[in-house]
Amino acid sequence: MSGSSGQIKGWCPGALRPMRSGDGLIVRVRLTGGDLIPDRAAALAEAARRFGNGLVDLTSRANLQMRGVSDETLQPLLDRLAELSLLDASAAAEQVRNVIASPLAGLDPSAPIDIQPLIRALELRLIGNERFHFLPAKFGFLLDGGGVLPLDGVEADIALRAEVDGHFRLEAGGETLGWVRAEEALEAALGVAERFLALRQPDESRMRDVVGRLLNEAQQPSPPSGEGGPTKSGRMGCGPLATSFPVGVLLADHTPSPVASQRHLPHLVKKAAAPSRLAGPHPAGFFTAAAPFGRLDAGQLEGLAAIAARHGATLRLTPWRSILLAPLAVDVTTQVSSLGLVVDPGDPRLAIAACPGSPSCLSGEAPAQADAARLAPVLAGFVERGASVHVSGCAKGCARRAPASITLVGQGGRYGIAFDADSKAPSETEPMSLGELMAFLTKRLTENSFKSSDHV
Ligand code: SF4
Numbered sequence: 001m002s003g004s005s006g007q008i009k010g011w012c013p014g015a016l017r018p019m020r021s022g023d024g025l026i027v028r029v030r031l032t033g034g035d036l037i038p039d040r041a042a043a044l045a046e047a048a049r050r051f052g053n054g055l056v057d058l059t060s061r062a063n064l065q066m067r068g069v070s071d072e073t074l075q076p077l078l079d080r081l082a083e084l085s086l087l088d089a090s091a092a093a094e095q096v097r098n099v100i101a102s103p104l105a106g107l108d109p110s111a112p113i114d115i116q117p118l119i120r121a122l123e124l125r126l127i128g129n130e131r132f133h134f135l136p137a138k139f140g141f142l143l144d145g146g147g148v149l150p151l152d153g154v155e156a157d158i159a160l161r162a163e164v165d166g167h168f169r170l171e172a173g174g175e176t177l178g179w180v181r182a183e184e185a186l187e188a189a190l191g192v193a194e195r196f197l198a199l200r201q202p203d204e205s206r207m208r209d210v211v212g213r214l215l216n217e218a219q220q221p222s223p224p225s226g227e228g229g230p231t232k233s234g235r236m237g238c239g240p241l242a243t244s245f246p247v248g249v250l251l252a253d254h255t256p257s258p259v260a261s262q263r264h265l266p267h268l269v270k271k272a273a274a275p276s277r278l279a280g281p282h283p284a285g286f287f288t289a290a291a292p293f294g295r296l297d298a299g300q301l302e303g304l305a306a307i308a309a310r311h312g313a314t315l316r317l318t319p320w321r322s323i324l325l326a327p328l329a330v331d332v333t334t335q336v337s338s339l340g341l342v343v344d345p346g347d348p349r350l351a352i353a354a355c356p357g358s359p360s361c362l363s364g365e366a367p368a369q370a371d372a373a374r375l376a377p378v379l380a381g382f383v384e385r386g387a388s389v390h391v392s393g394c395a396k397g398c399a400r401r402a403p404a405s406i407t408l409v410g411q412g413g414r415y416g417i418a419f420d421a422d423s424k425a426p427s428e429t430e431p432m433s434l435g436e437l438m439a440f441l442t443k444r445l446t447e448n449s450f451k452s453s454d455h456v
Pocket residue numbers: 355356357358361362363364365368392393394395396397398399
C-alpha cells in the first residue's frame with residue numbers, strides 16, 4: 001500500500017489508496033472499460049465477502065468498490081487483487097487511469113467507431129507519462145463510441161465522442177473544441193490534458209474551471225493593440241489555447257477546427273432511451289441488471305457472474321450504476337429478478353439517486369439509501385410524472401451534482417426538502433422525520449400540487 005492510511009477524505013478512493021468510511025475502508029477496483037469477465041466477477045464477489053462486509057457499490061465511473069474492509073484484511077485483499085491482475089503498480093498509476101468508456105465497446109456493431117482498442121491505449125499513455133500523474137484526482141477522460149448506448153449526458157474533463165465518418169468530437173469541460181480523426185484522437189485528447197496542466201491555476205482542479213476562466217477572459221474587451229483577445233470572427237485567434245492545442249481550438253464560437261469540418265449528422269442508430277433508466281432485456285442483444293442506488297451484495301454479483309458464464313456473456317459496468325450482460329441472445333429476466341436486482345425500467349428506484357448516508361458514511365446525517373428504499377412507494381407517484389429524486393445523507397450531495405425535482409437532505413436524523421434544487425439549496429420546510437416526510441409527500445401528491453420539472 002502506498003503510504004496511505006485511508007484517512008484522507010474528499011479523495012477518490014482506489015485499491016492502493018483506500019478511503020476510510022463509517023463501515024471501514026472503501027477499496028475501489030478500477031476496471032478497464034468497466035469490463036468484468038464472469039470468473040473475475042465471481043472472484044471479486046468472494047473477495048468482497050471474505051475481506052470486506054460483502055457490500056459492493058457501483059460508481060458513476062463504472063468502477064466497483066468494496067466496503068467494510070478492515071486494516072487487517074486490506075493487505076490480503078490487495079494480494080488477491082494482484083492475483084487477479086486487478087492491481088496497479090502504484091497509487092499514481094491507479095489514480096490516473098480515470099477513463100469512462102461506452103459499456104458496449106467492441107460489442108456494438110452500430111457504433112460509428114469501435115473504441116475498444118483505444119481504452120487500454122489511453123490508460124497506458126496516462127500511466128506511462130509521469131506528467132499526467134499530476135492531473136487532479138478526479139480529473140477524467142471519456143471515450144464514447146456512440147451506437148446503441150451513447151454516453152450523452154455523462155460528463156468528463158476531456159471527452160472524445162464518436163460521430164460519423166471516423167471522427168470524434170473533442171470536448172474539454174463540456175465545450176466542443178473541434179473534430180479529430182479517430183487515429184489522431186488520443187494525441188489530441190492528451191494534448192488537451194497537457195494544456196490543462198500548463199494553464200491551470202492552483203484553485204482549478206477540473207477542466208471546466210480552466211475553460212470557464214478562458215471563456216470569460218475571451219469575452220473581455222480586446223486591448224487597444226497587441227494580442228490575446230478574440231479576433232473579428234469571434235475566435236480566440238491569439239489566446240493561449242488556440243495557439244497551443246493540437247487541434248484548432250475555437251472556444252469562442254465553437255466553429256469547426258481546421259482539422260475537420262463538423263461531422264455531426266443525424267444519428268441513424270436507434271439509441272436506448274434514458275440509459276439511467278435502462279433495465280431488463282434490450283433488442284440489441286444485451287441485458288441490464290440495475291442495482292438499486294448502485295449497491296449490490298456479493299451474492300448478487302456471484303449470481304450475475306453465473307448467469308453470464310452460462311450464456312457465454314461478459315459483464316460490463318455502466319456509468320449509470322448498472323451491469324450489462326452482453327452479448328446475450330436469451331431473456332434472463334427471471335434469473336436476474338430472482339437475485340433481487342431491478343429488471344423493470346419502470347421501477348421508481350431507477351429515478352432516485354441516493355448515497356449510502358449513515359452509518360456507512362461518517363458525514364451522513366441520515367441513512368439515505370435505506371430511507372430512499374422506504375420512500376420509494378410514495379416517490380413512485382412523482383416519478384411517474386417525470387420527476388427525479390435525490391436523497392442525500394448530507395449537503396455534500398455525492399450521489400447527484402445536478403438539481404433534482406425533489407431533493408431530500410439529511411439534517412441531524414431528519415430531512416430538509418427542496419424542489420428543483422441541488423443538495424446545497426436551503427430546505428423549504430423545517431426538517432422532517434421520515435414519517436412526517438411520507439405524510440407531506442403523500443399530501444402533495446393527492447393534492448396534485450406537484451408539477452414535474454425538467455430535472456429528470
Ligand atoms: S452526500 Fe452521502 S456519501 Fe456524500 S458525504 Fe454526505 S452522507 Fe456521505
